[in-house]
Amino acid sequence: MSSGALLPVLILAVMVLTFGALLIVGTGLLGPRKVIKSAAKEMPYECGLPGQETKDTKVSVRFYLTAILFILFDIEIIFMYPWAIQYMDSLKDGSGGYMLGVMGVFVGLFVIGLIWEVKSKALDWK
Amino acid sequence: MPQIQLGLGVDSTETIINVIKMFALFLLMVQLVPLLVWVERRGSAFIQNRYGPNRVGPLGLLQLLADAVKFLFKEEFRPKKGVAFMYYFAPIMALLPGALSFASIPLSVPITLQGENWGPYNFVLQGYDLGIGIVFILGISSLGVYSLLMAGWGSSNKYSLMGALRASAQAISYELALSLSLVGILMVYGTFSFTEIVAQQQGPLTFNFMGQQQVWSFLPNWGIFYQPLGALLFFAATFAEANRLPFDLPEAEGELVAGFHTEYAGFKLLMFYIGEYGHMLVASCLLATFYFGGYNIPGVTPAEVTAFFASYVGEGNLSQILTAVTYHVSLLLRVLLFLWVFIHVRWTLPRFRYDQLMDLGWKTMLPWALFNACATAVILWLFQS
């Protein structure tokens, strides 16, 4: 099996999706047929309180700010992967110091960004 | 019809064997849920000094079979205002990350089987061997967030949407610490593929200190001795990724009823559990592969084990298969140990509050992971020169 072939991944994904779909359709068919429809049952579950469908729930800025900061720091980590992979080789052929310097500057910017985020209370979840 | 060369095997029999092996590995993960739920209920009972399920079958083992059958026959329910497609696709999507990641982890030593008519065929207990193991698993586990968001949005319930957003915010914050702790592993091993990482962990602990080789033969050459802090960060981050206590606030009963899977019942809820336990299984396998020597048995090489079985069973397929089984059992012991740690922590540690949880992720785990990566780089540079 040539290592690195992508087709098995697709085959497994299709198998998993059909397995899940069969499960859902199967439980649908196996369950009791005469489903008692009642408004109370259909309402979203809110621990017994009558559902108040307020127009716009209080929108917290924190969620999408965390997602934005996640993207930016994730890319900085992804840039570290190629560097980490060849770090041992560059140590062996003597260019370790240069590699360390290049990544030191990059990680320095990463740390400055992180410190600024923490200090600017962007990540406080109060 | 053009003859299709799939990447799966030399001839059609090998391809069929590989496809069956892949599905068997997926079923191995799916049937793990009843086992782990049983261990969890008995274990928590043991911790809280009570019995746990013991009515149905010996030691309550069949309790899970009874639950599964009960779940199968539950009434099909969907909230009226729910978004049908997303409501049904979310549990299916929850299965995908665990299955695809588990299939890429090597579970045993590759062996070669030889029959009279079918040629030498090397068999490895692994779904598929992608050259880039680590990056693939990180990519697939970052897709797990979609099943949370779809479940939250599909059940059109204010609380489950909030639970889904909280769970995904937590999952992505801890993914940073997870991928940063892997940078240390990449530096030490210099490769992405799992088989090479496990191969580099054989033999006694050898590292070069100030230029000359140091061999400590009493310690195995495991990753934990190179990356102790990395292992701790990795394990803690996988707790948060799998929404396990102490990081399971989004699903906590007290907080948001049951978070994103409030409106789910029956087998759909069980599929979310399969996803969660699958994530736990992958995390334990990764921890064993990176830091505890994968399927290596310290002090013994695969050739010796095959020779040992050959002396009893005679040269041929059986001794090869027995070697593969022993190496698989050695990995399984480590994985079960870590799964027990997952369960043990659930019943001993209290739950974090949400702001503490996010602060821990961003303000302590991420800086420590960064420190670990930089410290590894500097130490490697010092030791190397």
Added chain:
Amino acid sequence: MTLTAQDLLFYILGGLSLASALGVLLMTNPIYSALCLALTMVSLAGLYASMQAWFVAGVQLIVYAGAVMVLFVMVLMLFDLKSEIKAFSRGAVAGFMKLVAVGLMTGAFLAAIYNSADTLLGTSLAAHVDGTVSTKALAQLLFGKYVFAFEAMGVLLLIIAIGAVALSRIEGGTHADE
């Protein structure tokens, strides 16, 4: 005439990415179009992997499908955007003109590709490239030839991190007094 795994992959993933790209365009509910775009990103990652660009396929999965699209879906879910009736801009004539313009442009691209099909072919292709080896070659390039661009990326990401937080804190605005 053997259909190798790579051709099969190209047609499966190419079809999947085209279908989901059309889904992004045609779905009126923005959340469905965001999920279709996520599916496009995943199928493109598969296409990169089928072209033996292993590390970039992984990065595409992690960065695009796993981070950028999660941000889009989260923003759409936070703001509770139902499917809009007037999803497409009005004006049949304007719409038709846009379609013609894009059609002409794509036709020009395809004609250029078709005519230059034989000149574009490069050297013989390595059937299988190992993921780690190709990433090391990429790293040599990234820290050798493009080291300045690499540092510029670090600065860009720092600026965006500060900018996004500042943007989310704006209270007033030109019409704040209304």
Added chain:
Amino acid sequence: MPMNSLIDVGLSHYLALSAALFAIGMLGVLMRRNVIVMMMSIELMLNAVNLTFIAFSRFRDNMDGQAMVFFVMTIAAAEAAVGLALAVTIFKRFREVNIRYFEHLKG
């Protein structure tokens, strides 16, 4: 290797696919009214360009294409982050994510 041989997939097959994706992305930007969907179409166009880079890097056998894809991804993600932060701020102010409201920014 003219394009019409459908069996062995060459460089021009990938280029044709990325041209189609680019056209769909452009149509998305021109036709849709919702700002966030327009930004998604821009992401789609950037991905089509990435596909071309990877195709050339694969069939001309040099790695510069993959390094360029790295940088395009960073810039696209940064653009998406700032674009969405802007759209969210405007949405909170005007309660509407329609492109027409953006003229208020003329100031």
